[in-house]
Amino acid sequence: MAEQKKAPLKKGLLGWYFNFNLLYRILIGLVLGAILGIALGEKILWIAPFGALFVRLLKMIMMPIILSTLIVGAASISPATLGKVGIRVVLFYLLTSAFAVFLGLVMGSIFQPSADMAVLSAEAAGKAAANQSVANVLLNIVPTSVAQAVVNEVVLQVIFFAIIFGVGISYLKISKEERLKKAGDTLYMVFDGTAEVMMRMVTGIMQYAPIGVLALVAEVFAKQGSKVAGSLAIVTLACFLGYFLHVVLVYGGLLKLNKLSIRRFFKDAKDPFITAFVTRSSNGTLPVTIEAASRLGVSKDIYAFSLPLGATINMDGTAIYQGVCAIFISLTVTGHSFTLGQMGIIIITATLASIGTAGVPGAGALMLLMVLESVGLPVQAGTLVAGAYAMILGIDAILDMGRTALNVTGDLTCTTVVSKGMGQLDMEKWA
Ligand code: ASP
Numbered sequence: 001m002a003e004q005k006k007a008p009l010k011k012g013l014l015g016w017y018f019n020f021n022l023l024y025r026i027l028i029g030l031v032l033g034a035i036l037g038i039a040l041g042e043k044i045l046w047i048a049p050f051g052a053l054f055v056r057l058l059k060m061i062m063m064p065i066i067l068s069t070l071i072v073g074a075a076s077i078s079p080a081t082l083g084k085v086g087i088r089v090v091l092f093y094l095l096t097s098a099f100a101v102f103l104g105l106v107m108g109s110i111f112q113p114s115a116d117m118a119v120l121s122a123e124a125a126g127k128a129a130a131n132q133s134v135a136n137v138l139l140n141i142v143p144t145s146v147a148q149a150v151v152n153e154v155v156l157q158v159i160f161f162a163i164i165f166g167v168g169i170s171y172l173k174i175s176k177e178e179r180l181k182k183a184g185d186t187l188y189m190v191f192d193g194t195a196e197v198m199m200r201m202v203t204g205i206m207q208y209a210p211i212g213v214l215a216l217v218a219e220v221f222a223k224q225g226s227k228v229a230g231s232l233a234i235v236t237l238a239c240f241l242g243y244f245l246h247v248v249l250v251y252g253g254l255l256k257l258n259k260l261s262i263r264r265f266f267k268d269a270k271d272p273f274i275t276a277f278v279t280r281s282s283n284g285t286l287p288v289t290i291e292a293a294s295r296l297g298v299s300k301d302i303y304a305f306s307l308p309l310g311a312t313i314n315m316d317g318t319a320i321y322q323g324v325c326a327i328f329i330s331l332t333v334t335g336h337s338f339t340l341g342q343m344g345i346i347i348i349t350a351t352l353a354s355i356g357t358a359g360v361p362g363a364g365a366l367m368l369l370m371v372l373e374s375v376g377l378p379v380q381a382g383t384l385v386a387g388a389y390a391m392i393l394g395i396d397a398i399l400d401m402g403r404t405a406l407n408v409t410g411d412l413t414c415t416t417v418v419s420k421g422m423g424q425l426d427m428e429k430w431a
Contacts, residue, residue, distance in 0.1 A: 051214075242323075
């Protein structure tokens, strides 16, 4: 991905800004914003529009990103490969991701991270707590109008349509009729191009993130004071403990069930793990993950399919993060956590969101927008939800390191286990 290529050093007046590591810039933005907000109080509120701009930029690209990346993701799986390997791999990815969201919600419920902000208006809180029957929730996934789903940002409906549309394209692509094949290829290229453009836009918008984060955090602290600071440490702790437990319980458990040594696995898995941690990109780490799979004795037929797919659709770390952060934002804004029904919605949305998350730095934070939207907590400039979301963004880089490391470890675990299950793992490499 573009983010991974060594960009040439920028010259000019703002060269110092662009050449300085983005991660540090965002962290500095966070700290500076907090200091300015506490020190200057109301006097710094003129900065608010700079934060609103950042939120608007993110929201602007949310729908196009979901549509284009999901359509391309679904269209990339050819119907023929959706056979034995495909179903196993995809099922594995989905189940582990769903469990990961669950684990995130458990971590959030145990740690109860919350920034002590004033409770939002009763109207908004009531909206967040609105109860829906299971049948209605499921029926609501199917849009009656695609255009309306997009315009009203009904994310689950858009995801549903995008996946089916993508699968439709994959059928066209393998059609024997020249006209249909051409149509399929053309559509694929259009959405692939759109997805690529969107990723470039994300990269560009992230350059503005330090300023946006500074402004949003300054606004929060100016209004709320320093009482919100410690809560971010709890969010971080809850996320990282969740990441750790997922490795031990899920990956360790699966390897053990398949009589594979966890030690042996990590001897090679540590390379992609560390690379992902520092690059914060599953896609960027892909070459390293592929090499590790080959050293682990996985058959190429399997890893060539499962690893690129996993780098795009399997995001267990991102899923845990969504669970913890959703609870943080709800507790902060409404004063209470979610109902069981809402947790069910979060598990579905966040699992699908982690599929739609591109394997690039910070993408998970964008998907958090749609998880929040699905439980009636839309991020709108000037609201408490936006404030709480900005606080998460301030530490997002740190959370992203851990979640990306978990994301690629999940891809590699699945690939190894499926390979073993199909008798295609070179056990000599495990002796
Ligand atoms: N950075 C993550 C990845 O590449 C995606 C995310 O932001 O959650 O896997």
